[in-house]
Amino acid sequence: MGWISRTIGQGRRAALLALSAIIFLPDKLAAQGAPVETGSHIPVALWFVGAVILGLAIAYGIMRNRSRTRAEKQITDQATKNNYAEEERDRVRTHGS
Secondary structure, X not given: OHHHHHHHHHHHHHHHHHHHHHHHOOOOOOOOOOOOOOOOOHHHHHXXXXXXXXXXXXXXXXXXXXXXXXXXXXXXXXXXXXXXXXXXXXXXXXXXX
């Protein structure tokens, strides 16, 4: 229950800060002059599309990994152990210790 009261207290502080900013700041904070065209919006759109695709790929991987059977997990663990053992053998063979 303590975290709830802390969250409410933080919300009150944020509201008080916003209210004081509204009261003490000047009225005309809008941008002055005509809007500036900075270029194409396509690169920004591509960033968002890429982020969505990455998010979907991560979600797919997580969902697929959760549905693995015990046997599939054991096969993966054994393959990982074999890879580490092979790397260790190669390291010892090339470096000598």
